């Protein structure tokens with residue numbers, strides 16, 4: 099049984115209460131308070147969504163009641179959205195039919211660990227690139243910060259990924275196969291290649307702390323060149339690590355994730371760079387943080403462009419990115435990104451301002467990842483995002499055939 | 502969105518078992534569920550649980566119809582949907598029925614989806630009597646020709662059998678949950694407490710020894726028919742023609758078409774209304790259909806990421 103399912107009787111009580119609130123005559127349209135069917139959040143069991151039982155041929159005498167009930171749903175949304183200032187009603191509210199308003203898709207069973215992994219994986223990728231750049235241009239402090247962050251990020255990623263499994267002790271079953279049709283399998287192998295490289299690069303940073311003589315002295319001499327090679331290898335894999343997660347989400351039936359496949363990788367790439375840069379801004383003095391500042395600008399640019407496209411170009415399935423918890427998180431992410439970049443550029447002389455900007459960029463990345471995660475979950479929970487786009491597609495195909 | 506390859510050409514006889522590497526595969530087996538004769542007895546749900554040892558789902562009164570199963574889940578591999586549709590009474594014979602019940606005062610009253618105590622059709626006054634139809638449908642895993650769950654499974658737990666069906670190996674699955682999000686029908690589900698993914702196996706054990714799956718065996722009206730898919734498709738087409746002849750123009754097949762977004766279903770249906778009324782997606786598509794394009798976009802973004810790093814280090818002094 100779905101753990102998110104409500105306890106016995108709760109659904110029925112809510113249904114009854116809502117009827118009470120709307121007046122038992124079930125007067126259609128505006129007569130019922132908009133609050134009677136609160137769309138968006140929570141399972142839409144409102145009478146307005148029970149198209150399955152209300153539906154019928156539009157020519158039937160009572161058809162207006164169905165239209166009204168569907169319309170009420172749409173109207174409520176429109177009102178809410180307009181009330182929220184500035185955001186356009188991109189898609190006209192449309193009626194649809196469903197099985198008692200129940201979701202068609204299963205919402206992702208993934209929990210916060212996956213959203214958090216999107217962040218930690220991106221952070222590791224961004225940091226490895228920063229570290230490799232620092233290594234090649236002779237900036238030891240930045241290199242050290244990048245390598246250590248990358249190791250921390252990839253370690254956290256591994257833990258989070260295993261935690262999210264239904265059977266964590268079987269995590270190694272991922273290594274049984276290599277399947278190009280499964281982005282998770284591809285990701286497993288990316289992580290398998292990246293993890294040791296990032297780890298070796300980070301371990302090489304301890305070389306100066308080792309004694310000069312004895313077996314550890316050998317390690318002291320061997321580690322720096324090994325670390326350099328490993329650091330470059332990690333940076334070579336980092337772009338794949340930072341962007342495959344977008345494909346991981348898009349290659350699902352979840353409407354808002356799947357629909358966003360053209361632009362999601364851009365958001366994730368930008369977010370990864372910005373978070374890596376944020377860590378750099380925190381870790382090194384402003385005089386050495388020039389590359390991190392520029393990386394923050396580049397990352398923020400990619401992220402903002404990508405997020406804007408995701409939120410505006412997808413039609414109906416962009417809606418979950420704008421409303422509810424996901425909308426709030428994404429707006430927060432955008433604001434924090436702007437603050438972080440502005441702080442990094444304007445506060446280039448102040449250690450404190452730079453560190454704050456770095457923290458803002460990290461927080462922005464977290465907010466963006468969780469926002470995108472929650473938008474997908476919300477889109478799978480509401481059958482309108484499944485039915486309406488598919489209906490549209492069928493209509494388009496029928497029109498094409500007519501022509 | 503329209504993929505020319507799979508849409509326009511004539512459907513090719515694609516055998517998923519052969520494509521998955523089986524040599525001399527037996528004919529592809531499947532279900533044809535004819536909802537026009539379903540009586541909603543739920544014998545299929547019970548038989549499936551009994552045979553496959555599926556745990557109970559607990560008592561959960563949903564308060565919406567006689568359906569308290571709600572959906573296909575890890576613990577319900579067959580799900581009988583009950584759609585209650587009021588139709589205007591009298592001589593109105595519009596197909597699909599009306600959508601609201603006229604109250605005695607003549608004002609339209611919204612149908613609330615609640616089963617009443619009296620038999621359907623006997624409520625209301627003589628004049629504004631409600632008429633009513635029940636649509637019942639036993640839902641099940643579709644055993645897609647191009648199965649999203651199977652494509653994305655990173656452990657190889659999901660596999661294609663020699664009968665062309667899709668089965669999870671419980672000793673391999675590590676509960677990553679990817680298949681749950683990848684199924685365009687919302688079928689496969691992770692079991693709470695157990696952590697692994699479960700769904701209909703089309704009784705792989707039974708069909709392997711020539712038996713009929715438990716649900717089809719238990720169905721008293723032959724609403725669930727099991728057999729070689731080709732045969733079932735012919736039978737279904739004949740059934741639709743018969744129903745159309747008898748004045749049921751709303752009868753239609755769902756999932757029978759090998760050129761649809763999932764390459765056709767191994768378990769397909771005869772429906773009496775739009776698919777979404779039964780909780781089925783109107784135009785399902787396997788998510789991996791866009792995968793090459795997704796990797797390409799990710800590649801572009803990866804290059805942008807690398808370029809960003811290069812610019813950051815070459816773009817300034819400090």
Ligand code: SF4
Nearest residue numbers: 642643645649650684
């Ligand atoms: S219906 Fe869903 S679970 Fe069944 S084979 Fe198709 S994708 Fe897999």
Ligand code: SF4
Nearest residue numbers: 654674676677678680
């Ligand atoms: S949950 Fe199990 S069956 Fe589903 S994709 Fe993961 S390993 Fe495969």
